[in-house]
Amino acid sequence: MPQETIGTSEERSPLSKERVLRGAIALADEKGLAALTMRSLAQELGAKPMSLYHYVANKDEMLDGVVDLVFSEIELPSSAGDWRVEIRRRADSARQALQRHPWATALMESRTTPGPATLRHHDAILGTLRSAGFSVKMAAHAYALLDAYVYGSALQEAALPFSGPDTVAIVAEPIVQLFAEGEYPHLMEIATEHVLKPGYDFGDEFEFGLNLILDALAAALPADQA
Amino acid sequence: MPQETIGTSEERSPLSKERVLRGAIALADEKGLAALTMRSLAQELGAKPMSLYHYVANKDEMLDGVVDLVFSEIELPSSAGDWRVEIRRRADSARQALQRHPWATALMESRTTPGPATLRHHDAILGTLRSAGFSVKMAAHAYALLDAYVYGSALQEAALPFSGPDTVAIVAEPIVQLFAEGEYPHLMEIATEHVLKPGYDFGDEFEFGLNLILDALAAALPADQA
DNA sequence: ACTCTTTTCGTACTTAGTACGGCAGCTTTG
DNA sequence: CAAAGCTGCCGTACTAAGTACGAAAAGAGT
The missing domain is CATH 1.10.10.60 (Homeodomain-like)
Incomplete structure (x- = not known):
């Protein structure tokens, strides 16, 4: 039965x-x-x-599909509207997706065969940049820069031993202990005076870099258009 | 016998x-x-x-050690001397190390237990930034930004289907074929007009972003010092 | 109901990580 | 110099995971 x-x-x-x-x-x-x-x-x-x-077909192909699915969770930027707003939206969305699936960042490396969602994603970003007036070459540069930053940040965040704004203190003790030997004074300084402070949020770190990059790209736009 | x-x-x-x-x-x-x-x-x-x-102890621990060894190949920046020169040197050195060992980027993700070389490395960068006059907070921001960029670039480069400045053409054909369907017009444009051009080198892409970031950080220094 | 197709699975082989205990050779000590 | 001990090396064997191969089960269409 x-x-x-x-x-x-x-x-x-x-x-x-x-x-x-x-x-x-x-x-x-x-x-x-x-x-x-x-x-x-x-x-x-x-x-x-x-x-x-x-x-x-096999596990590897499955992982390719998984990566593409994760990519499809990321909001696409529109070619209309302010490019900075659009690019920022997709950057934040990408970070959120990679936060939801922290393991995905590791996968993206080994997979050299991008799926349709991935390609669509890349295409949309380039489209937004081109519509904003960037030359082909500059769009490529800007794209590489933005993408490297977003993935690199995801990598960093995935490597952090804590996740939320408040779980920090839990793991702080043993780390500080290790640094206290005096071998890594600057790490110690940054840890105690910045990262381990109550309100710390990696998101702020991310936004700082994103703003800096967007500002610099915006400043480079006029000369590029000329 | x-x-x-x-x-x-x-x-x-x-x-x-x-x-x-x-x-x-x-x-x-x-x-x-x-x-x-x-x-x-x-x-x-x-x-x-x-x-x-x-x-x-086991394979995982071995991989931790391997990652730390790779890190030890990266030149440390000095706290003396021009910070931009030092930071650039270590960025280039890091890229080279990760180019020599493309698989290492993938490993760095999963390993949450940094070894001594890794810690020394991070400490040196923070030291250089602090010596340059960045505040604790700004140094943390700059550090996160620079690191995210370097690793993100390594990730991108590892994912590229070619490596040297000239192996591009070999794999170009099937890719262009795929894009030719018209589904990814902007990727197509960037590919044919930029990436697949004879002299293309990912290193240029890397340098562009690095310069942009360094310039922007340098511009932010005076206000931070005040 | 029968056949063709699609979906699901049972069995079994292969590779990889590694627990556990043994042995060899060098080192120490009487 | 021999007995005892330590250190490094490895033989055996178990477990977990990917997956080849072919068959059983479940639908679909006539």
Whole structure:
């Protein structure tokens, strides 16, 4: 006597590439990237491991799809409207997406085959910059700069031992202890006088850099248009 | 009858943590990060897998050590001398190190336990910025910005399907083919009119952003000092 | 109901990390 | 110089994970 639809937690709609990828994201969000195995994912989906291979060629290809899905969560900038507003919107949106899925930053590296959402994303940014009046070359420069900054920030934030504005103090003690040896005076200074202060939020750090970059790009625009 | 010292290629000095880590780097450089397994590394070192565990607790810890070794390859900025020169030097040096070991960027993400070289590195940069006159807060901002940019650029460069200034054309064809569908007009434009042009070098892209950031930081210095 | 197609899965092989205990050679000590 | 101990090296073997291969089950269409 099979147990049929007794399963309480696991969803049991038919599988699909979409469901597999979304399940993978959910699993990675919950348990971390290391816990994302074909076997555990199958279980999560109420299926058996080999069933997944009907929708993805192999795990690597699945990860490509996952990365593209994460990219699709990022708001696209519009080519109309103020370019600074649009670029900022997408930068913030990208940071949020990579905050929701901290493991994704690591994945983006190894995957050299961008998916449609990724390409669309890049295309939209370049479009916005070109519409703003940047030359082809300058748009490429600006794009590389902005993108490097956004991903680099995501990398940094993912590496931070804390996440919210308030969880800082929890891990502060052992770190300060380590620095107290006097070997890293400047790290010590920045830690105690800035990062470990109550109101610290990495988001402020991010905004500072983003503003600085946008201002500098805006200043370079007139000369580029000439 | 043991074959003694007949082995031609494999080094056969006694093992050490140093040798294990350097072997790991060499293997990753040669065959890629995926090929770096405890088994293959042991073979490379002319030893058996389990021997490695005398020098590293487990693979993860080994990777931590590897990352720290890569960091130690980066030139430290000095607190004396012009801060822009020093910061630029370390930025270029960092890019070179991450170019030599493209797989390292991916590793730096997951490792939340920085080694001594990493800490020394960060400390030196902060020291240089502080000596230049930046306030604690501004130094933190500048540091986050610069670092995010350097790592982000490394990430971008590692994701590029080509490496040198001239290998571009090789992979250009299929890419252009893909874009030609007209779905990504701006990517297409940047590709054909900029990236795929003969003299293209990602290094120029990097320098542009670095200059822009340094200029903007320099402009912010006076107000910060006041 | 039968056949064709699509979806799901059972079995089993391979690779990789690593726990555990043994042994060899050098070092120390009587 | 021999017995005892320590250090570094490794043989064996277990577990987890990706996935090849082919078959069973579930639908679809006539």
